[in-house]
Each structure stands twice: as C-alpha cells, then as structure tokens.
Amino acid sequence: GAGVSQSPRYKVAKRGQDVALRCDPISGHVSLFWYQQALGQGPEFLTYFQNEAQLDKSGLPSDRFFAERPEGSVSTLKIQRTQQEDSAVYLCASSKDRSNQPQHFGDGTRLSIL
C-alpha cells in the first residue's frame, strides 16, 4: 500500500557534517509531522506542517535543525553541523487534516553520528 515513505532508511555521518532526511507522506494528506526517537524512548515531536506552512516548530532542539515542505507534499528535515547527540531515529507522520484523524507513520531514518 502507499504508506508514508522515508529515505534513507539508515544514515551514517561524521560529526560536523550536514544531513538531509526525506519524507513522502500519504498522497493527499494535508498534515505532516516530524518526530525524533532516542533509543529506548517514545517519539518526541519536532515540527508540524499544514500543507506548505510550518505551523509549529517548537520541538526543534536547536537552530541546526531545519524542515521544509515547499510544495505541500514531500518534506525534508535538515540537520546542520551534526553532533553525536543527534543520533536517533527520525520519524515522519502524515494525516488527512488537522481534525481527529489519526497520524500514520513511516518506518523512520536511523541516523548515527560518529
């Protein structure tokens, strides 16, 4: 089925490098979310888009984190000057709209910073 697709599935980068993580939401889904999941913890909210508008970025841990969704579909999460504490699984979720419709998640990108 056409679920949420994330790429790459795994990413290894050296400390200080920039990385870009991609999310393809379910077709037609208006809302898109990024979450960060540390080992052994539940996912934590990073940022939220309604179409192309980034309505909430309160969860982004620092100004090194940047997300965009220019055409209201595909989204990219960029991390500049990566640090070891950025190592985590980054999850993307989409939902039809901002009502009580459930969010559907991709399988995430596992980022390891050496």
Added chain:
Amino acid sequence: DAKTTQPPSMDCAEGRAANLPCNHSTISGNEYVYWYRQIHSQGPQYIIHGLKNNETNEMASLIITEDRKSSTLILPHATLRDTAVYYCIVRVGARGYSGAGSYQLTFGKGTKLSVIP
C-alpha cells in the same frame, strides 16, 4: 494534553485476549484517546481511537469508562506478531484545536507487551 499512565510491561499467552490498561484521570472533554503500537525497528502503527463510546475495528477494541478517566485496549486473540510497545495517548480533536503546538502526539513510555507461545 493530559498525561497517561500505563504499566511498563505485560505478558499474554498466545491465543488469549490481551487487555492493556491506561489511566488518563485528567482528560478533558474534548480530548480523544488514541492507541498506537511500535514493533521493533518500525514506526508507530495506529490501532484505534475514541472519544467516549466503545470502539471496535479489525485490530482491536477500545473500552472507555463512563467517567473517561481510564480505558482498556483489547486484542481479542493475541499472536506472536502482537509483541510490541503499546502507547496510549490523549489529544484534542478538531474542535479543541487552539493553535500551533496542541496537535502533535505526546508519547509516554508505553507498555511492552510480550506474547508468550
């Protein structure tokens, strides 16, 4: 969003019903109860959600107490593939949306369900 309390772990025999409890004593009238599960190395999977009535779908049943302070997720015939971490989350619905920052899911530690052969 209101906080939820779940037991850290539970065991269930294969083929038996798994009953996963969740306390949400501070839930507001406009907050829904959502259940997700996460199997190792996968993203969270939506299971079911409800406001105040009991709900059932092909995966599970959700029983919400009349005072809405607690709920139970029921997997009627647990299989080994149901071994996962189960998250109970409360969140406002559309009418309760008050602006940015209130629409994301807030995950706790969940319940690790182990289905035993």
